[in-house]
Amino acid sequence: MTSHPGQELAAFAAALAFDDLPHAVVSRVEDLFLDWVGSTLAGKGARPVEAIDAFARRMSGPGDSVDSGDSGDSGDSGGRAEVLISRRSTTPYFAAMVNAAASHYAEQDDLHNSSVLHPATVVFPVALAIAQQEKLSGRALIAGAAAGYEVGIRVGEFLGRSHYRVFHTTGTAGTLAAAATAGHMLKLSAEQMLHAFGSAGTQAAGLWEFLRDAADSKQLHTAKAAANGLMAAYLAKDGFTGASRIFDGAQGMAAGMSTDADPARLTDRLGERWALAETSFKYHASCRHTHPAADALLAVMTEHALCADDIAQVTTHVHQGALDVLGPVVDPRTVHQAKFSMGTVLGLIALYRNAGLNEFAQQFSEARVRAFCEKVRMELDPEVDAAYPARWIGKVTVTTTDGRTLRARVDEPKGDPGNTLAREELRAKALRLAAFGEGASEAEMQRLFARLAAMAQTEQVGLLLG
């Protein structure tokens, strides 16, 4: 390992060129971007997201700073960065802030498992905002996003499990991801990028305590991670300096926020390992512990052309964690609770082939779904339990009304890297998410899909909607 891993990581992020990216990586970034747009639209109308948007609108007034004959920048005509949930344009700081809040609301945004980082929700708000504001190409956006993923994931792995016990890694490591994306797109030198990391790491924040109250902080964490990382990069461009060893220094992030930080992870196979290919797309809208069983039930029903009424009983063979988390949920009263009910999830799968946002919102307490719940039981399975958490195996046994016993097994949940979503499936998901938040019409989404598909050839990134 190099003696200064942060410096090596900064140099990598600064030097990464679009032409360095394998074609499969470019294609993957386009998929991640598409999925992020859908996630962002799903946040429209959500109370905490709208509160952050209202704050951004309130604080982005010009005062008297716009109409002076002062130095060039303040004569700039304001912001060109797009807030997706409102179709307004504003400055990149606020566009990134609001879009990052919106894309982390419905819990449909991507996740990198070993770093426990949600990368898209902090990377793409910055990538889009800067591309639009600075009139950059689609290639610049794609390369900038790749830099953000590669840096953020490694920083999350560096901070380790001890960090995640108290801190929200997406808020903390996410600030570095955002800084890397912004810094890359602002064309920072390797030295400036290291300063940007120093400024970003010293703003990294986000505590899990809010979960106890189901408070709104999750969207605040992503909003601030994106905005703070963007600020760190713009400041570095202007010569603002930061700690050179913000990661591994005696009074840096490892010292203050972790007990098992591993600096070698910061530079793990840079340029060879494309960590962005290891991310998972969220497919079902429910608690992850239900996903393996949901996939296995879908497999049985598809293979044997079953409908819900053909099913007499479903036994799911699960790990202990599923029993711990889902077992107590026997009578879900809210949408949120329903996402933790194995019976409800399988009922939605059986009846609608999808346990998605719309299904939860509209049908979770429907009589037929509740009736299906009665047919579902969970049972501890030693093989599944032993493989968890490295592998999330799905196994179900279905007894049909005509007396057959059918089984199915899925080795990797739908959406995980080894069972990923094809672009058509991502588009279908994005359409559902856009409909859920009423964020965009189908026609708008089809035009958006075309714009996204042409991103690598786009000379100047414009508005995504409208």
Place this chain on the structure above:
Amino acid sequence: MTSHPGQELAAFAAALAFDDLPHAVVSRVEDLFLDWVGSTLAGKGARPVEAIDAFARRMSGPGDSVDSGDSGDSGDSGGRAEVLISRRSTTPYFAAMVNAAASHYAEQDDLHNSSVLHPATVVFPVALAIAQQEKLSGRALIAGAAAGYEVGIRVGEFLGRSHYRVFHTTGTAGTLAAAATAGHMLKLSAEQMLHAFGSAGTQAAGLWEFLRDAADSKQLHTAKAAANGLMAAYLAKDGFTGASRIFDGAQGMAAGMSTDADPARLTDRLGERWALAETSFKYHASCRHTHPAADALLAVMTEHALCADDIAQVTTHVHQGALDVLGPVVDPRTVHQAKFSMGTVLGLIALYRNAGLNEFAQQFSEARVRAFCEKVRMELDPEVDAAYPARWIGKVTVTTTDGRTLRARVDEPKGDPGNTLAREELRAKALRLAAFGEGASEAEMQRLFARLAAMAQTEQVGLLLG
């Protein structure tokens, strides 16, 4: 101790009324405010401060969010909050951000010793910005500032010494101080104030690692603490929720950022103990370890009407910490280094009666100052060392050219609570600071002094300058 100290602290901050403040406390707040204004003006022209100001100007453009016929707030005519170093007006978020950076540059802003918090630099940027934006009275500003001091100091004491080893308490606890001030002035209920604390605490950040590189992060920490605390309060006003136990919860600030947190400190004698009266004003512009000796030398020279040429030798009787920090500085080459040179400090005192910003900037390497350095030596004193750090005793022995041996002793450094600065001394300091940064003319400062003196009777706080 209450079972929910955070809730009690929030209730105190929300309910604090101007009429609850003893007259001496009101007067003290006015002094703290005056001192803060001077500190802010001293930051004008400083590279890192100007970089933050440039970022704020760039990001406060309107986009298209101002000219719609949308809901009331976005039709508001932009910002009325004053950025003191530039005389521009902008929104309170950015005004607080820039003013907080500016006031923590010259190291002349106040300090509370036991909490190791610099309160003014995170409280007054918020108090001034919101008073101006929301058209509040001087009484509201004073009460809001008091709330910020009382909360911030207790949060700093709560977080403890272990926190301060890695984290910059002014950046972390300062976010809570700012949230309390903003929340008070936005008239949050006790419940909303607790949500504001939850949103603020989950953004608290600031690592000391930047010191190793002498990087610019110190101003970024105060800029973000003020802005983040202000944002937390505005969000809470809009119904945004936060963790109820952000201080003492299992995944809160104590859990993540301290090993000796003491929740009882959060509510220490609320309403009886006015911690804001315990703050120290910075008098000399040098490292604090030189202050006791500087005061003692001034005392000798004043008592015996000496001038620099009358002095043959000065022996300073110091604690070990002074020897450790100052001993190595034998040939200062920069202004910053000179602030750690006992000989230079005493030379400036002897020649100019003041070791202030202007003197350091203009005279630190002057021949007469360097010549005086040769006359200065430090010696470990057991009494002084034993009293440190609870007490910083100053003792000097001066040998005159005509053979007398004169001694002086100062028990509390000038500026500390027991040896505080009178209002006239604060005004003189503010004039020097305004001159240093060329932030305001003497005439403007005199008008400012009149405005500050009338603050408690002011119905609507307007611009401080211009």
